[in-house]
Amino acid sequence: MNNELILTNNQGEPAGYGDTVQYVLDKLGNESLGAELVVDGSFEAGLAEWRVGYASFVSVNVDSDALRFEVIDTGIQANAIGVDQIVSGFKPGRVYVVTAEVKSFLGADLSTSPGAGFYVLDANVGSVRAEPGKVQAIFAATKSTYRIRVGIDALGESVGDTAIIDNISVRELKGTHALQTNSSLKPVLGRRPVGSEPTSDLDVYVEGEQHIEYLRFDHVDDKMAQTFPDGFTGDLVVCGTEGSWIDKDVTVAAGSGLVIGPKNLPNTVGILPALGDIVGWVPVGKSLTSAEQRAIVDYYRTRGAKGRLVPSGVELVTGNYTDLSIFTSTAGSVLYDSSSGGVTLSEVNGVDASARIGSGTDDGLAVQPGTYYKLTFEIFDETDSVLLAIDKDSAGSDIASRVFSGIGKHVIFFASPSNNANLSFLNAGGDNGSITIGSLSIQELIPEEDLA
Numbered sequence: 001m002n003n004e005l006i007l008t009n010n011q012g013e014p015a016g017y018g019d020t021v022q023y024v025l026d027k028l029g030n031e032s033l034g035a036e037l038v039v040d041g042s043f044e045a046g047l048a049e050w051r052v053g054y055a056s057f058v059s060v061n062v063d064s065d066a067l068r069f070e071v072i073d074t075g076i077q078a079n080a081i082g083v084d085q086i087v088s089g090f091k092p093g094r095v096y097v098v099t100a101e102v103k104s105f106l107g108a109d110l111s112t113s114p115g116a117g118f119y120v121l122d123a124n125v126g127s128v129r130a131e132p133g134k135v136q137a138i139f140a141a142t143k144s145t146y147r148i149r150v151g152i153d154a155l156g157e158s159v160g161d162t163a164i165i166d167n168i169s170v171r172e173l174k175g176t177h178a179l180q181t182n183s184s185l186k187p188v189l190g191r192r193p194v195g196s197e198p199t200s201d202l203d204v205y206v207e208g209e210q211h212i213e214y215l216r217f218d219h220v221d222d223k224m225a226q227t228f229p230d231g232f233t234g235d236l237v238v239c240g241t242e243g244s245w246i247d248k249d250v251t252v253a254a255g256s257g258l259v260i261g262p263k264n265l266p267n268t269v270g271i272l273p274a275l276g277d278i279v280g281w282v283p284v285g286k287s288l289t290s291a292e293q294r295a296i297v298d299y300y301r302t303r304g305a306k307g308r309l310v311p312s313g314v315e316l317v318t319g320n321y322t323d324l325s326i327f328t329s330t331a332g333s334v335l336y337d338s339s340s341g342g343v344t345l346s347e348v349n350g351v352d353a354s355a356r357i358g359s360g361t362d363d364g365l366a367v368q369p370g371t372y373y374k375l376t377f378e379i380f381d382e383t384d385s386v387l388l389a390i391d392k393d394s395a396g397s398d399i400a401s402r403v404f405s406g407i408g409k410h411v412i413f414f415a416s417p418s419n420n421a422n423l424s425f426l427n428a429g430g431d432n433g434s435i436t437i438g439s440l441s442i443q444e445l446i447p448e449e450d451l452a
Contacts, residue, residue: 017203020186021215023095023138024224026175033097034172037089038148041168043067050083050150058082058152066103066166069116069152071159082151084121087170090141093227093255095173099136100150102129103164116163121147140179140227176283178226178260187215187222187261190277194304198241198277212304214241214277223261226283228252234285237293238265239300242276243309243447246293250283258283270413271309274372274445279305310451311374311443316367317357321438327355328422333434340380342438345427347384353434357423367416368444375412375423377440382407384433387426390414403428413445 015021040049046062057073060083069082090096100118117128117135122143127135148170152163180186190202193209198216205211217223231254236247238260247265252258260281263272272278279300284292297308319326321343322336332353333346345353367373379386385405404410423442427435 015189017189017191019189020183021189021224022180022186024178024215024226025095025138025173026177032174034174035089037087037096037170038085038168039087041170042166047083050085052083053149063164066164067150069163069165071152071161073159082149084147084149086145087148088145090144090146091172091229092141092143093229095138095140095175095177095179095227096170097136097138097173098125098127098148099134099167099169100127100165101134101167102132103166104132105130105163106161116152116165118148118150118165118168121149138173140177140181176226176228176232178224178258180222180224185221185223187217187224187278190214190216210304212241212277212279214279214304216277217261217272219261219263219273221262223259225257225259227257228254228283230254231256232258232283232285234283235288235293236265236267236281236283237288237296238272238275238278238281239297239305240275240278241304241306243274243306243445244297244300245271245275245309246288249287268413271372273415274309274413276306279303306447307449308447309372309445310448311441312446313451314443316373316442316444317440324355326357326440328357330355337380337436337438340436340438342378342380342436344381344434344436345386345425346434347427347432349432352426352428354424354426356425367442370415372413372415372445373442374445375414375440375442376409377425377437378409379404379407379435379437381436382434384427384435386435386437387424387428388412389424389426390416390422409439 043062043065047060052060057071059070059072061068067083098118098120102116105116117126119126120137120139125137125139127137129135148168150165150168152161188202191211191213192198192204193206193211196204202216232250232252234250236250236258238245238247245265245268247267250258250266258266260278261272263270265271280303282296293308297305301307317326321341324330324334324336324343327334330353332351333348334353334355335344335346337344343355345355347353382405385403387403402412425437427433
């Protein structure tokens with residue numbers, strides 16, 4: 001996928017600042033169109049390849065190799081009248097552009113007339129206009145055959161109004177495109193001057209300044225799915241105004257989507273909010289070298305992104321495992337394990353064991369509100385699972401809570417809503433089970449250019 005992106009709505013028009021975005025089109029692919037799927041879209045053989053419908057409302061004929069409509073009765077909209085053709089050859093999961101040319105339109109009131117154009121049945125897309133010009137729409141196919149209908153909107157027109165339409169075309173937009181058709185799940189397009197802080201205003205323009213263009217996800221349910229008809233295996237580079245991330249070894253099955261959002265990347269849970277507003281992303285079908293990673297991230301840094309997020313090197317977890325001083329408090333059976341250098345939490349008589357770092361708002365981890373952190377720990381042995389909870393204070397609700405199992409290293413990314421937080425490990429699961437953990441680390445994530 002080329003890292004120059006076109007952001008658009010389903011009419012193929014550039015999205016405006018503050019507008020939701022339905023498609024993020026691959027520019028490299030957009031410059032290469034697939035084979036024509038419409039048979040005789042220029043009407044050189046008259047109406048031989050087209051079916052005429054609702055002739056009692058609109059008369060249809062071919063004049064100088066173009067389709068001419070004239071309203072003879074009113075009351076039916078364009079998707080119900082005109083001519084249509086069953087078009088085959090669509091490949092599910094791929095994106096197509098439908099275009100037509102309105103050569104003339106003679107309506108009673110051009111300011112209010114719905115106009116002439118086309119409609120793609122079963123895809124819920126279409127485009128009309130009340131003046132000469134090109135109409136187009138973009139949609140992702142879900143089946144192999146669609147009915148394309150071309151017509152004039154008789155509802156709102158007057159008897160005698162005419163339109164001439166030509167050059168009906170349906171072709172695949174080559175490339176791997178991202179889309180979101182659910183209006184409530186679409187991210188929005190914004191711009192602001194480089195170096196300025198994000199605001200709720202999505203169109204901040206200052207004359208003479210360099211500007212960032214970005215997608216803003218709400219991190220609740222906004223997401224984009226980039227479909228790979230032939231599948232994908234490789235690395236994903238995502239660059240934002242607060243930092244960039246390399247998602248390694250991403251695998252997408254043929255015909256499935258690589259999903260960006262709401263909070264996750266395919267192989268990294270919870271990282272997307274840490275990147276800020278998204279300037280762009282690039283899936284690359286290989287394992288990137290460090291130099292290749294840097295080249296992509298540096299490109300996006302010229303467009304307002306920050307560098308790759310890395311741990312700051314400043315450790316927030318202090319103390320020892322041997323005397324359990326790493327923890328502020330423990331409950332149940334929590335014992336030092338000399339073989340692993342960690343601690344073993346054991347359930348005794350149905351009572352879970354727990355170990356906490358921080359015991360209240362005055363005694364929590366030294367974290368900053370809204371700042372993102374990387375927490376890592378290792379499970380050395382288990383006959384149980386471990387519940388990791390990060391909360392605002394000893395009486396506060398959890399801000400991050402996950403159950404982990406499996407011997408090896410585990411990672412979670414989190415942000416605290418306050419300047420103190422508490423970290424609790426709780427063995428959870430089977431009766432009288434136990435789990436041995438250690439190698440606990442919490443460090444702030446910062447752009448690599450900010451490393452001391």
